[in-house]
Amino acid sequence: MSDAVAEALVARKDEILERLKALLRLPSVSTDPAYAEGMKATREFLMARLREGGLDDVRLLDGGGQPAITGTWNGAPGKPTLLIYGHYDVQPPDPLELWKTPPFEPTIRDGRLYARGASDVKGSTLIAVETVIEFIKAGGCPVNIRFFLEGEEEIGSPSLGSIIERHPDVLVADAMISADGGRASTTLPTISVGSRGLTALQINVRTASKDMHSGRYGGAVRNAIHELSKLVASLHDDHGRIVVAGFMDDLDPIGAREAADAAALPVDEAEFYGEIGAAPYGDPDRAVRERITLIPTIEVNGMWGGYTGTGSKTVLPCEAHAKVTMRLGPGMDPARAQARLREHLLARAPAGVALDFTGRGGGTPAFTLREGHPLLAAAEAVVRRTTNRAPVRARAGGTIPITAIFKERLGIDTITFGFAMPDEDVHAPNEFFRLSSLEEGLRAWPLLLTELGKVAPEALRGQ
Amino acid sequence: MSDAVAEALVARKDEILERLKALLRLPSVSTDPAYAEGMKATREFLMARLREGGLDDVRLLDGGGQPAITGTWNGAPGKPTLLIYGHYDVQPPDPLELWKTPPFEPTIRDGRLYARGASDVKGSTLIAVETVIEFIKAGGCPVNIRFFLEGEEEIGSPSLGSIIERHPDVLVADAMISADGGRASTTLPTISVGSRGLTALQINVRTASKDMHSGRYGGAVRNAIHELSKLVASLHDDHGRIVVAGFMDDLDPIGAREAADAAALPVDEAEFYGEIGAAPYGDPDRAVRERITLIPTIEVNGMWGGYTGTGSKTVLPCEAHAKVTMRLGPGMDPARAQARLREHLLARAPAGVALDFTGRGGGTPAFTLREGHPLLAAAEAVVRRTTNRAPVRARAGGTIPITAIFKERLGIDTITFGFAMPDEDVHAPNEFFRLSSLEEGLRAWPLLLTELGKVAPEALRGQ
Numbered sequence: 001m002s003d004a005v006a007e008a009l010v011a012r013k014d015e016i017l018e019r020l021k022a023l024l025r026l027p028s029v030s031t032d033p034a035y036a037e038g039m040k041a042t043r044e045f046l047m048a049r050l051r052e053g054g055l056d057d058v059r060l061l062d063g064g065g066q067p068a069i070t071g072t073w074n075g076a077p078g079k080p081t082l083l084i085y086g087h088y089d090v091q092p093p094d095p096l097e098l099w100k101t102p103p104f105e106p107t108i109r110d111g112r113l114y115a116r117g118a119s120d121v122k123g124s125t126l127i128a129v130e131t132v133i134e135f136i137k138a139g140g141c142p143v144n145i146r147f148f149l150e151g152e153e154e155i156g157s158p159s160l161g162s163i164i165e166r167h168p169d170v171l172v173a174d175a176m177i178s179a180d181g182g183r184a185s186t187t188l189p190t191i192s193v194g195s196r197g198l199t200a201l202q203i204n205v206r207t208a209s210k211d212m213h214s215g216r217y218g219g220a221v222r223n224a225i226h227e228l229s230k231l232v233a234s235l236h237d238d239h240g241r242i243v244v245a246g247f248m249d250d251l252d253p254i255g256a257r258e259a260a261d262a263a264a265l266p267v268d269e270a271e272f273y274g275e276i277g278a279a280p281y282g283d284p285d286r287a288v289r290e291r292i293t294l295i296p297t298i299e300v301n302g303m304w305g306g307y308t309g310t311g312s313k314t315v316l317p318c319e320a321h322a323k324v325t326m327r328l329g330p331g332m333d334p335a336r337a338q339a340r341l342r343e344h345l346l347a348r349a350p351a352g353v354a355l356d357f358t359g360r361g362g363g364t365p366a367f368t369l370r371e372g373h374p375l376l377a378a379a380e381a382v383v384r385r386t387t388n389r390a391p392v393r394a395r396a397g398g399t400i401p402i403t404a405i406f407k408e409r410l411g412i413d414t415i416t417f418g419f420a421m422p423d424e425d426v427h428a429p430n431e432f433f434r435l436s437s438l439e440e441g442l443r444a445w446p447l448l449l450t451e452l453g454k455v456a457p458e459a460l461r462g463q
Numbered sequence: 464m465s466d467a468v469a470e471a472l473v474a475r476k477d478e479i480l481e482r483l484k485a486l487l488r489l490p491s492v493s494t495d496p497a498y499a500e501g502m503k504a505t506r507e508f509l510m511a512r513l514r515e516g517g518l519d520d521v522r523l524l525d526g527g528g529q530p531a532i533t534g535t536w537n538g539a540p541g542k543p544t545l546l547i548y549g550h551y552d553v554q555p556p557d558p559l560e561l562w563k564t565p566p567f568e569p570t571i572r573d574g575r576l577y578a579r580g581a582s583d584v585k586g587s588t589l590i591a592v593e594t595v596i597e598f599i600k601a602g603g604c605p606v607n608i609r610f611f612l613e614g615e616e617e618i619g620s621p622s623l624g625s626i627i628e629r630h631p632d633v634l635v636a637d638a639m640i641s642a643d644g645g646r647a648s649t650t651l652p653t654i655s656v657g658s659r660g661l662t663a664l665q666i667n668v669r670t671a672s673k674d675m676h677s678g679r680y681g682g683a684v685r686n687a688i689h690e691l692s693k694l695v696a697s698l699h700d701d702h703g704r705i706v707v708a709g710f711m712d713d714l715d716p717i718g719a720r721e722a723a724d725a726a727a728l729p730v731d732e733a734e735f736y737g738e739i740g741a742a743p744y745g746d747p748d749r750a751v752r753e754r755i756t757l758i759p760t761i762e763v764n765g766m767w768g769g770y771t772g773t774g775s776k777t778v779l780p781c782e783a784h785a786k787v788t789m790r791l792g793p794g795m796d797p798a799r800a801q802a803r804l805r806e807h808l809l810a811r812a813p814a815g816v817a818l819d820f821t822g823r824g825g826g827t828p829a830f831t832l833r834e835g836h837p838l839l840a841a842a843e844a845v846v847r848r849t850t851n852r853a854p855v856r857a858r859a860g861g862t863i864p865i866t867a868i869f870k871e872r873l874g875i876d877t878i879t880f881g882f883a884m885p886d887e888d889v890h891a892p893n894e895f896f897r898l899s900s901l902e903e904g905l906r907a908w909p910l911l912l913t914e915l916g917k918v919a920p921e922a923l924r925g926q
Binding site for chain 2: 232307315
């Protein structure tokens with residue numbers, strides 16, 4: 001039946017594309033309260049579609065922040081129950097002036113659909129939704145379904161823990177398929193077997209109680225921007241390797257499997273660096289693939305202080321700020337990584353430099369899907385069939401908090417099965433999704449659900 | 464006659480205060496085009512007052528940017544002709560949220576008038592204007608007058624050179640009195656005998672052609688904020704001393720007079736640092752007074768890059784920027800100082816870091832009024848009389864471009880005779896001007912013009 005479902009989905013590809021464009025027109029930026037209306041409209045759009053498609057119990061799961069959306073289908077007794085994860089929120093679109101067409105006006109150019117959220121991850125989320133709806137229309141799904149479409153993925157899932165606690169019944173499942181991800185290569189088929197963790201911290205530096213005139217005080221007072229710059233400059237060596245004491249202590253050594261997987265997916269450096277107009281950089285003892293998937297990072301995502309407006313202002317600024325995120329390798333604990341960074345900074349802040357930190361603490365550890373897992377076997381079988389090639393196992397350099405959290409809190413494993421490509425400018429201006437990926441996803445998802453329908457529920461659990 | 468004029472001015476102090484408040488209500492921020500209307504209204508206000516007060520030839524002097532205002536009075540043949548300098552533009556008021564009362568709603572609290580521009584320098588400018596008007600009303604001024612009220616002081620006087628070139632007739636004078644300055648001490652009377660120079664540069668760093676996802680690229684690409692932080696951190700040692708090669712080469716050694724003047728005006732460190740909530744800092748081999756008036760500085764006034772909005776964004780930023788100004792000590796050339804800084808930065812930018820600079824180049828050298836100058840003698844005589852104390856000679860740490868430029872271009876010297884105090888939060892939130900300074904200025908200015916009326920014009924020139 002999966003072939004018929006796939007054909008039916010491909011036959012209404014144009015209709016699904018129009019639906020995706022409608023979804024992309026809704027500006028669902030979770031980080032900025034100014035987009036509250038866009039978030040709400042996006043939820044209503046998706047809930048209406050799930051209801052219309054025959055899902056039951058379609059509703060919001062509130063955890064105190066942006067609610068998640070669920071919908072279930074329980075028509076396959078004895079078969080596995082699968083959570084299907086996607087997220088409906090997107091990154092902020094700025095800097096707006098760098099977009100060739102507006103971020104919330106989806107535009108097709110050269111077989112690519114440009115819009116904020118097209119690749120990350122409304123495209124892959126809608127593929128999953130439409131696949132389940134098509135199965136229901138054709139008489140039933142090979143597995144039982146629990147949709148879980150999150151609204152806070154782009155801000156680090158702050159209320160996910162609360163949602164899980166408040167709605168334990170909804171999240172009972174044998175395993176999860178996440179639509180939030182994609183290929184690690186534009187040329188080789190890949191299966192995602194892990195991701196880096198993430199933890200965030202804001203550094204605030206203060207050197208005086210007020211901004212000062214640079215003529216009247218300059219030469220005798222610490223400048224908060226200079227002090228923050230020194231602290232930021234102290235985090236890495238000239239190759240970008242982290243020099244924060246203890247930060248890497250928990251990192252699992254890169255083993256034979258990880259090294260082999262990384263080697264099977266070599267980064268084409270000319271293409272990788274050429275596409276972003278950057279020069280090669282990073283730990284010279286690590287292949288580029290290892291640098292971007294296995295080793296941890298400390299990255300300043302934004303920094304500001306003093307006068308940043310038009311013209312000049314001769315101010316000696318008393319405060320400066322840096323938003324920092326850390327990507328964590330396997331084995332690292334988010335809280336311990338944060339603690340090492342704080343200790344490093346506090347040890348380097350001289351008298352007269354008041355340092356404090358804001359942020360939620362906590363974070364997400366790295367995730368790894370173990371060798372031989374039935375989720376992995378099923379996904380590999382599907383990719384072999386749809387591409388006629390053996391997929392390469394790839395780790396994601398980014399973070400999918402949901403995989404680590406669901407493993408930890410609910411004991412269930414996740415296979416990431418999304419259709420983003422690595423060059424689609426997610427989190428940046430001119431994000432796009434390939435129209436070919438839409439079709440590829442509509443062909444592969446029915447096969448994956450069918451494969452998983454052949455697995456005993458207990459084989460998916462307790463791995 | 465000067466005593467009668469002073470008494471008349473003090474008698475209408477309340478009226479002058481109301482006029483000052485009206486002037487402060489006009490938001491004349493020169494750096495930001497959004498305030499164009501405020502600039503225009505301020506010019507119209509001042510021109511109307513000069514005309515009403517009996518000045519002749521009141522008009523705008525255009526140099527391609529914000530025009531200056533002039534007005535003349537030529538009723539003292541044989542007496543010196545004095546330019547009177549003030550400026551009608553002010554610094555931007557931000558950060559607005561730190562003002563206790565709005566910056567353009569002048570408010571009196573505890574004998575202080577709070578408003579942007581109250582201290583720098585609408586208060587002292589209006590004292591000069593009202594003094595001349597009062598003399599004219601009383602029958603005539605002891606000297607001939609050329610007002611020159613600039614509109615670009617707070618942005619480094621970009622079109623001042625053009626104004627001087629286009630209006631040579633207006634600026635023929637024997638010497639200049641600048642209202643833009645004030646006491647270096649809240650307890651000792653001081654006379655300003657010099658100021659530091661200024662030059663500005665914006666540093667722009669680029670590490671890639673677009674912003675990147677910190678998960679997909681982090682570990683293998685240079686972060687523009689990290690790179691700019693390293694560059695900023697390379698400018699100073701741990702005591703804040705500049706370590707840019709060649710930067711100090713042109714600096715005049717601090718001589719006996721400069722050291723003695725600095726020693727006569729010791730900084731009360733507890734008060735100086737306590738008032739701004741900062742810790743002592745700076746070259747341990749220099750007294751604080753020397754640090755803030757004689758030695759050069761390189762100060763980042765503003766720095767920004769990446770995501771600085773609400774919430775978090777896991778971006779790996781491709782560009783970062785820093786606005787820099789340098790205060791120059793006696794002997795230093797602005798262009799050479801800029802060149803040394805550029806060389807230092809370019810030598811430290813590794814492959815893969817594109818560095819460029821924006822800004823006007825040029826700048827203002829430091830200024831020094833020589834020992835024995837009649838302007839100095841006159842000002843010292845006035846201060847002795849109004850305060851019954853011998854004034855201390857002080858250098859300003861800030862920059863009054865007009866003094867250096869008028870010396871260089873027109874061969875005339877300047878005495879700074881303003882009534883700001885050093886604790887009045889100029890260029891910062893909650894700027895204020897003491898009401899007592901208003902009265903003090905209205906008593907002292909008539910005396911100064913009278914003293915200068917006793918000097919032969921040629922004695923003021925060619926010094």
